[in-house]
Amino acid sequence: MTEEIEEVECLIIGSGPAGYTAAIYAARADMKPVLYEGMQPGGQLTITTDVENYPGYPDGIMGPEMMEHFKNQAVRLGTDSRYGMVTSVDFSGKPPYNIIVDESKKILAHTVIISTGASAKWLGIESETRLNGSGVSACAVCDGFFYKGSDVAIVGAGDTAAEEATYLAKICNQVTMLVRRDEMRASKAMQHRVENTPNITVMYNTETDEVLGKHGVEGVRVKNNQTGETTEIPIKGFFVAIGHKPNTGIFKDYLDMDETGYIITKPDSSKTNVEGVFACGDAQDHIYRQAVTAAGTGCMAALDAERYLSAKKSEESMSHA
Ligand code: NDP
DSSP: OOOOOEEEEEEEEOOSHHHHHHHHHHHHTTOOOEEEOOSSTTGGGGGOOEEOSSTTOTTOEEHHHHHHHHHHHHHHTTOEEEOOOEEEEEOSSSSSEEEEETTTEEEEEEEEEEOOOEEEOOOOOHHHHHTBTTTEESOHHHHGGGGTTSEEEEEOOSHHHHHHHHHHHHHSSEEEEEOSSSSOOSOHHHHHHHHTOTTEEEEOSEEEEEEEOSSSOOEEEEEETTTOOEEEEEOSEEEEOSOEEESOGGGTTTSOBOTTSOBOOOTTSOBOSSTTEEEOGGGTOSSOOOHHHHHHHHHHHHHHHHHHHHHHHHHHHHHHO
């Protein structure tokens, strides 16, 4: 029996704002896109609360609901959105490329749009790994509820940390923000929000030595990196909000990337160094990383893929004429 291989014109890998916007454009261009949703269907916005900066929602919208809208729009226009993970790709040679889904299903893709996004970074200390899921979390919105009325700490000083600290402050008794420098990276507006929240304490020049506790978090030992002084803070929840890394590991043998793994696209386009392969969203954008910019680059990727396919088809028809 021969193995069935599915041939698709446009394969989209990832289901955040970039992937679904690419799907909307590709579907309307009649490319019959097949989209694999990956590990976290809907992407990072499904673990956030209010989105206030996406145009078109004057009263804001909850992240998961917004992603439902994206998906419904893409599906209504003809996208085949599927559960499943692309587990390997072979971008050697010319398209169509061999793509493996869930380590077994084979797809031959004439164009590939990569919108695999990014995942949370961790500090990398032993106690953080050991207590992950037992008091240590990288998602305040997902897990904050478990620490209702308790004291918690959050590491990080960017917009995410500031946003999550204010979110936790609404649920928890006391929030300690651990900031490694003498200032925050977060926007001024977010910093003001933190300063104006009475139950958030910010500790500057402070690094995490160890998360304390055997079977669950009981505290954190922190160190002042100016004085060397260590302090133990009793807490029940320890949140990490120190940024993200792009989910691009499966492409590393084929695509040009920067030293942190962001896919490099050609100027003013979503084209990668491989013919017929396009990248968008947080997998290639290390600067803006916003839902709206991800959606914008998703649109670019679909337009680039469509133009690539049309040019190829007209070349083929010329050579057969
Ligand atoms: P960022 O990369 O902006 O910030 C990461 C923070 O974590 C920095 O303050 C960094 O410190 C700190 N950090 C990194 N590694 C460590 C470590 N090992 N120990 C302690 N601290 C560490 O990531 P974010 O996720 O906050 O934001 C990503 C992007 O998303 C940004 O562009 C941001 O503006 C945007 N965003 C926008 C929102 C909005 O507009 N509503 C909401 C959330 C995010 P240091 O400053 O010292 O480098």
